[in-house]
Amino acid sequence: MENGWGESAGAWIASQGEEGDYGRRFVLDAPMLARVAAAPVRAALDVGCGEGRFCRLLRARGIAATGIDPTEALLEEARRRDPGGDYRPGRAEALPAPDAAFDLVVSYLSLIDIPDAAAGITEMARVLAPGGRLLIANLNPFFTAGMPDGWVRRGEATHFAIDRYLEERAEWVGWRGIRIRNWHRPMHHYMTLLLGRGLVLTHFDEPAPREGGDPHAAARYRRVPYFHIMEWCRPAVSFPP
Numbered sequence: 462m463e464n465g466w467g468e469s470a471g472a473w474i475a476s477q478g479e480e481g482d483y484g485r486r487f488v489l490d491a492p493m494l495a496r497v498a499a500a501p502v503r504a505a506l507d508v509g510c511g512e513g514r515f516c517r518l519l520r521a522r523g524i525a526a527t528g529i530d531p532t533e534a535l536l537e538e539a540r541r542r543d544p545g546g547d548y549r550p551g552r553a554e555a556l557p558a559p560d561a562a563f564d565l566v567v568s569y570l571s572l573i574d575i576p577d578a579a580a581g582i583t584e585m586a587r588v589l590a591p592g593g594r595l596l597i598a599n600l601n602p603f604f605t606a607g608m609p610d611g612w613v614r615r616g617e618a619t620h621f622a623i624d625r626y627l628e629e630r631a632e633w634v635g636w637r638g639i640r641i642r643n644w645h646r647p648m649h650h651y652m653t654l655l656l657g658r659g660l661v662l663t664h665f666d667e668p669a670p671r672e673g674g675d676p677h678a679a680a681r682y683r684r685v686p687y688f689h690i691m692e693w694c695r696p697a698v699s700f701p702p
Contacts, residue, residue, distance in 0.1 A: 509571025
């Protein structure tokens with residue numbers, strides 16, 4: 462078992478349904494789509510598109526979206542749900558796309574699945590057109606530092622335990638029949654890689670849940686920083702170091 466996605470594809474598809482899980486529907490989708498709409502988009506690439514949900518949201522807004530994923534069962538489901546979509550096999554570390562091909566590249570909760578984050582970020586920057594944007598939704602390192610146990614109960618009280626924050630590591634996590642390997646990396650690791658590719662940070666957010674959905678889930682997402690959103694721009698003009 463390499464990372465668990467092939468074995469977990471069926472359970473993942475069932476858990477997401479058509480609209481996605483709580484974190485996507487009530488925490489991430491609205492601020493991610495607001496950033497998408499912040500500037501015109503000609504062509505978008507969704508790296509780690511899974512069953513194609515965010516590609517479908519982009520296409521519904523008139524954006525030509527291409528989805529890339531290494532798990533064939535997820536790509537098959539994406540094509541079944543969106544017969545007119547463009548879904549291709551591939552890994553973030555070696556994107557099957559030419560240089561500067563997209564003015565929007567999206568990594569929607571996929572950086573945590575990429576073993577070689579340096580290669581993945583290098584490739585995302587490579588396929589980004591000058592003036593284009595790299596839009597990232599990621600599990601917050603303060604959350605992933607609590608893997609795999611996370612919430613701990615002591616008597617009547619619960620708290621979220623984090624440990625080994627500065628240590629890059631992979632952990633197996635499981636829920637609802639899904640068992641996959643996620644990577645924890647401290648925030649400075651991602652920032653160093655992105656800055657090292659000459660990208661400029663233009664937006665950062667740690668979104669709170671919006672109204673609706675399960676109030677117990679909302680309470681959990683307000684207690685612990687599950688996610689962050691970053692938008693990075695590739696300058697239209699490169700300057701010498």
